[in-house]
Amino acid sequence: MNRFFKSMFALFVVSIATISITGCKRGPTVEEVDTRIKALLEKGVPDSVVADAKIALYNVSTGQKTNNSTLIRKYSDSMAIGIEKAEKWYNEAMASYKPYLENLKKTIVEKKSNLSGLHLKTADSLLAICDSFININWLVQAKVKMDKLDSIMPVLLDNEKKASEIKKLVVGNWIDAHILQAEDQPYKAKSIKTFSFGKDGKFESSEELVGQTTPYMKEDWKFISWGTYDFKGDTIILSINREKCPKQIFTQLWVKENKWKKDVKPTYDSTFSEPKIESITYKTLKEEFKKR
Structure with a gap:
């Protein structure tokens, strides 16, 4: 064949x-x-x-x-x-998911009425995703997201409670000023950090260092930041939209010549279209800073 x-x-x-x-x-x-x-x-x-x-x-x-x-x-x-x-x-699954999602959404909406700030934003963001899936009849994905939101609601509510307990305590001016000095060394530097939290949700912070930090280096710099703040539980979330550096000078010892030479870095004053996010816990603020 x-x-x-x-x-x-x-x-x-x-x-x-x-x-x-x-x-x-x-x-x-x-x-x-x-x-x-x-x-x-x-x-x-x-x-x-x-x-x-x-x-x-x-x-x-x-x-x-x-x-x-x-x-x-x-x-x-x-x-x-x-x-x-x-x-x-x-x-x-579609036949059973529709009433399930409707009932669960009602429960979640009731619970999230007790949220505010970033906690509410988190819940609203997840709920919006659920709604987008429901609108195109992708109920399996909607159920996954809705179940996730339901599972984190207790955490969000607990964080809301923690935040409400410290909101008024945070407002005001805080400072941490101390001397940096290595053991058995003659040189030293002064460090100053500040926070100023307003009732309007805005803040200003600064960090400054002046003095000798190593046998071969002297530093003199300062940074100032502005922005808004909010809370995630007992953590203060800082959204920085402006940062200024009025000075940054580094003086180095050239050993061979036994001379100190100064290096003056450029100053700047910058704003950000997308905020820089930093954070500090209330515990750290309370332990390391003094309220004035």
Whole structure:
């Protein structure tokens, strides 16, 4: 039998095997099942739900590529049954998820009425994502996000309570001034850090160092920052929108010449379109700074 007839015979065997599997009723093609699996995954159906259909799809596809009628016959029914089961799971999930999400959203909205500031922003952000999934009927993803939001609501409420306890205590002027001096060394430097928190949610901070910090280095610099502040629990979140450096001078000892040489760095006054985010806990503020 020449190569042409061998190839034709192999294709004939595969065709007969496919017909014998599906009978008179045509089953879904590899392309159709692949498209249906992708559609389910895009809607958030877990991989475990479509696993059987994907395995069968792979084997049928391999059988077609290699002209293996046994492989096609073995997995074609499994492919059809697997995708039908996955789609049935999705349809049943949709029917149960809609009332579930509606009830859970009502509960969450009631709870978040007790939140403010960054805690409320976090809840609103997650809820907006849930709503966007619900609007396009991607209820599986919506449930995942809604369950996540529900699970962190106790944390947000607890953080709200912590923040409410320290908000009034933070307002005012704070300073940390001390001398930096290495043990058994004659040189020293003075460090000054300040925070000024206003009732309007704005703050100003500064950090300054003047003096000798090593046997070979003297420093004289200052940085001032402005912005707004908020709370995450007992942590103060600083959003810096302006930073100024009125001086930064470094004087280094050149040992060979036994001379101090000054290096004056450029000063600046910069604003930021995207705030720089820094933080300090109330515990640290209270322990390291004095309120004036």
